Amino acid sequence: MEDLFNLGKLRLQPASFFSRPELNQAVRDDELSLPLSFSLTKQQLKALVANPQDVPESVSEHRLDIEFSSSADFWMYCVTQSVEPRLVVDFEAEACVLVRHRDEFRKRLIESARDATSNATMREGAAIYVDPLLPKTPKIFVPLSKPFGYSYQDEYRFCWLPEPANPRLGPLDICIGSIDDIAELIVL
Structure with missing residues (x-):
């Protein structure tokens, strides 16, 4: 978290990364x-x-x-829109970055990711939490959708869908510059 706060270093993970068995329960999910x-x-x-x-x-x-x-892998960067004590415990967090100016963070993230994801379509939005046994609609956009059991995470997602489609992607490290002017680092 210090590198994110001080230097603006962050990683866009491929959706396929999150199904890895060694990840904790809050992080592990089949995003594809x-x-x-x-x-x-x-x-x-x-x-x-x-x-x-x-x-x-x-x-x-x-x-x-x-x-x-999803017929192909895509990159993701997910943040929460709320501050909940359960998130600290479930994600085994030692620190967090509280972004005070969300629009500026969004702008920096999108601009910095543009070069690394030049052949990708970017989509973003609040996660759509779906009841798997009683979905409200058959129109599902997988990159922004999650089972409603994760709704406490109150996610906002940034997704980049590469063109042409790729079955497996690697992570992308990008730098958005220091965010100490728009955020606060909280060490737990």
């Missing part, structure tokens, strides 16, 4: 896929299948399990 279950009526089911005549009349509802996945 999101399994969901939908409850379909008989009419909805008939509209989806190639053989609607074979759907039994006795079926009133049917559970449909779908895994939404």
